[in-house]
Amino acid sequence: MAIRKVGVIGAGLMGHGIAQVAAQGGCEVIVCETQQGFLDKGLERIDKSLAKLAEKAKEKGQTFDPAAVRARIRGTLAKADLADCDLVVEAIVEDLEVKKALFAELGKIVKKDGIFASNTSSFPISEMAAVSGRADRFVGLHFFNPVQLMKLVEVVRTDKTNEDVVAQARAFGEACGKSPITCKDTPGFVVNRLLVPYMAEAMKLAERGDASIQDIDVAMKLGCGYPMGPFELTDYVGLDTTLSILQGWVKRYPNDPAFGIPKLLEAQVKEGKLGRKSGQGFYTWQGDKRV
Ligand code: 3HC
Numbered sequence: 553m554a555i556r557k558v559g560v561i562g563a564g565l566m567g568h569g570i571a572q573v574a575a576q577g578g579c580e581v582i583v584c585e586t587q588q589g590f591l592d593k594g595l596e597r598i599d600k601s602l603a604k605l606a607e608k609a610k611e612k613g614q615t616f617d618p619a620a621v622r623a624r625i626r627g628t629l630a631k632a633d634l635a636d637c638d639l640v641v642e643a644i645v646e647d648l649e650v651k652k653a654l655f656a657e658l659g660k661i662v663k664k665d666g667i668f669a670s671n672t673s674s675f676p677i678s679e680m681a682a683v684s685g686r687a688d689r690f691v692g693l694h695f696f697n698p699v700q701l702m703k704l705v706e707v708v709r710t711d712k713t714n715e716d717v718v719a720q721a722r723a724f725g726e727a728c729g730k731s732p733i734t735c736k737d738t739p740g741f742v743v744n745r746l747l748v749p750y751m752a753e754a755m756k757l758a759e760r761g762d763a764s765i766q767d768i769d770v771a772m773k774l775g776c777g778y779p780m781g782p783f784e785l786t787d788y789v790g791l792d793t794t795l796s797i798l799q800g801w802v803k804r805y806p807n808d809p810a811f812g813i814p815k816l817l818e819a820q821v822k823e824g825k826l827g828r829k830s831g832q833g834f835y836t837w838q839g840d841k842r843v
Pocket residue numbers: 601602604605672673695696697698699700701702744747779780785789793
């Protein structure tokens with residue numbers, strides 16, 4: 553079975569991007585939200601991104617038809633509309649219990665051979681798969697922010713995932729214009745397992761006064777060729793998101809020294825400094841740009 557019809561649950565930061573790249577890959581896409589306002593905002597983001605990509609394509613003399621992509625995407629507030637999807641990707645709030653309840657419900661709605669995927673950053677895929685009624689047809693599909701530009705997707709398999717489902721998920725990732733990698737269902741998979749402790753270590757370095765936030769960012773950009781330093785990237789991802797990933801790991805793996813919570817991160821989140829999304833984090837932001 554080829555994946556042709558895709559349901560995306562959640563039209564937020566990740567969901568709108570996943571819906572868009574799936575439509576760019578030729579799939580028919582239904583984006584499902586809980587409120588009309590959230591849906592409208594997600595679709596508006598897609599329109600803006602498509603317009604930007606069209607502008608870029610024009611500059612390069614390439615053809616890109618944003619209207620054709622947009623015509624493949626529709627929104628809904630009814631999960632029942634996802635019943636005949638070949639693949640349903642979840643990109644809702646990072647709360648394991650909420651995700652599990654969603655998959656238990658979807659298991660009864662979506663056709664039996666439909667594949668389920670979660671875009672979670674850090675929760676065990678196997679726990680969601682276990683309640684979905686189709687553990688063998690369940691993978692992690694972890695995209696990166698901004699989904700439209702980042703070229704990677706992690707395809708996370710559990711010990712119950714069918715090999716054919718892994719192959720279909722990889723093919724879907726390629727259709728979305730991504731390079732898939734496959735990995736096991738371990739905390740943070742590959743990227744976040746390395747990235748989040750690195751961000752936390754940078755914060756501890758700054759807390760100790762070993763170097764300033766700005767100098768640490770310059771060091772990692774110029775010394776390692778990273779497009780953003782750890783503080784700018786934490787702002788970009790969201791300080792609350794980073795904190796919640798770390799809190800989840802500390803709770804689950806209390807004896808693993810790799811997972812500690814920097815005081816600086818807790819303090820910033822307490823003050824509502826969440827990064828790009830709140831306009832203030834380690835830096836000041838105006839929209840998507842650092843001031
Ligand atoms: N859609 C379409 N176009 C977009 C876009 C989007 N969503 N986002 C940005 N663009 C456009 C910009 O408008 C800009 O256009 P312009 O040249 O006309 O101004 C162009 O793309 C390039 O963007 P920038 O000017 O901001 O410049 P950069 O070359 O720095 O690219 C970046 C931006 C790709 C975000 C780059 O800085 C980068 O790679 N940063 C690191 C991102 C990263 O590491 N992401 C992973 C985070 S971890 C994660 O997501 C996992 C999660 O589980 C926590």
